[in-house]
Amino acid sequence: MTKVTLIPGDGIGPEISDAVxxxxxxxxxxxxWEIQTAGAxxxxxxxxxxxSRVIESIKKNKVALKAPVTTPIGKGFRSVNVALRKELDLxxxxxxxxxxxxxxxxxxxxxxVVVRENTEDLYAGIERQIDKDSAESIKIITRKASTRIVKxxxxxxxxxxxxxxxxxxxxxxxxxxDGLFLECAREVAKNYPQIEYKEILVDNLCMxxxxxxxxxxxxxxxxxxxxxxxxxTAGLIGGLGVAQGANIGxxxxxxxxxxxxxxxxxxxxxxxxxALLICAINMLKHIGEKEKAEKIETALYKxxxxxxxxxxxxxxxxxxxxxxxxxxxxxx
Ligand code: NAI
Numbered sequence: 001m002t003k004v005t006l007i008p009g010d011g012i013g014p015e016i017s018d019a020v021x022x023x024x025x026x027x028x029x030x031x032x033w034e035i036q037t038a039g040a041x042x043x044x045x046x047x048x049x050x051x052s053r054v055i056e057s058i059k060k061n062k063v064a065l066k067a068p069v070t071t072p073i074g075k076g077f078r079s080v081n082v083a084l085r086k087e088l089d090l091x092x093x094x095x096x097x098x099x100x101x102x103x104x105x106x107x108x109x110x111x112x113v114v115v116r117e118n119t120e121d122l123y124a125g126i127e128r129q130i131d132k133d134s135a136e137s138i139k140i141i142t143r144k145a146s147t148r149i150v151k152x153x154x155x156x157x158x159x160x161x162x163x164x165x166x167x168x169x170x171x172x173x174x175x176x177x178d179g180l181f182l183e184c185a186r187e188v189a190k191n192y193p194q195i196e197y198k199e200i201l202v203d204n205l206c207m208x209x210x211x212x213x214x215x216x217x218x219x220x221x222x223x224x225x226x227x228x229x230x231x232x233t234a235g236l237i238g239g240l241g242v243a244q245g246a247n248i249g250x251x252x253x254x255x256x257x258x259x260x261x262x263x264x265x266x267x268x269x270x271x272x273x274x275a276l277l278i279c280a281i282n283m284l285k286h287i288g289e290k291e292k293a294e295k296i297e298t299a300l301y302k303x304x305x306x307x308x309x310x311x312x313x314x315x316x317x318x319x320x321x322x323x324x325x326x327x328x329x330x331x332x
Pocket of ligand 1: 271
């Protein structure tokens with residue numbers, strides 16, 4: 001039985017994790033889940049929101065499914081999510097974004113992938129209060145991290161038959177930092193003549209994405225732009241409830257949705273488990289459970305396409321539990 005680390009997170013995390021674990025179980029996949037808690041409650045009990053046992057578990061199992069963890073705003077501990085990615089050197093954050101049959105959106109034909117650098121930029125967490133009226137944050141961009149993420153984007157494009165890679169920056173303003181990212185992108189692109197290489201500024205990208213998103217294929221971005229743009233692209237296909245993601249490193253992979261812990265709907269049995277379920281499907285394929293993964297995938301997309309039992313974010317009125325049971329009914 002494969003051992004997989006499960007981080008149920010907080011907010012809606014435990015509700016959607018329970019739903020996903022039940023679906024996987026009912027699909028007949030035997031997983032030995034190693035449950036690892038993290039976040040605010042853990043910080044209170046164990047002195048750290050991300051105790052070393054969590055990192056050790058993922059290092060040992062090499063694969064994890066992670067639900068969202070709340071990060072206090074303005075003060076308190078550093079983001080568990082950012083720390084986890086950094087500790088495990090999960091340098092590539094992959095967020096595919098494709099229309100799902102049955103979810104009405106203003107756009108058809110969206111099929112793009114956000115490849116976000118995951119270890120540096122403003123997320124390095126190097127900040128200081130200069131005086132009571134001013135503060136500064138340092139944006140770190142290195143040749144090593146930029147080259148490796150752009151290479152990942154091109155390799156991804158090759159592997160999945162994608163045609164174009166756009167490097168996204170604000171190099172007209174951040175001339176040294178984003179300029180370096182762009183320099184690395186141009187260098188890497190030379191090794192992939194079969195893939196078209198393009199550049200776009202992040203503000204223009206945002207405007208183009210909400211006008212004609214179909215023109216984009218693979219987008220590679222430094223950390224902050226990648227974070228923001230991937231919420232935007234989630235909105236193109238039906239919202240955060242259906243937006244999948246994965247954090248990939250040389251040794252480990254942590255599959256986690258784009259969305260956060262949604263405190264506004266916590267404990268109300270309203271959350272959509274789809275994003276986490278798609279992450280779990282990808283995780284199952286990653287560990288070699290392709291057939292069962294496809295069985296779950298077929299059931300999920302059938303339920304969404306039928307449109308009879310949908311959660312509120314998708315325009316329905318089903319609870320998380322009703323939606324989960326409907327998917328289980330469709331497993332065969
Ligand atoms: P959020 O993604 O939690 O929520 C934004 C909006 O989308 C809310 O209205 C929420 O109800 C809705 N939403 C999100 N996921 C949904 C789902 N599965 N089903 C139905 N509706 C859903 O973003 P927000 O409010 O900015 O962040 C809340 C907390 O989550 C913060 O502490 C933030 O730091 C944390 N966060 C954690 C992430 C992670 O663990 N990877 C990623 C993003 C945010």
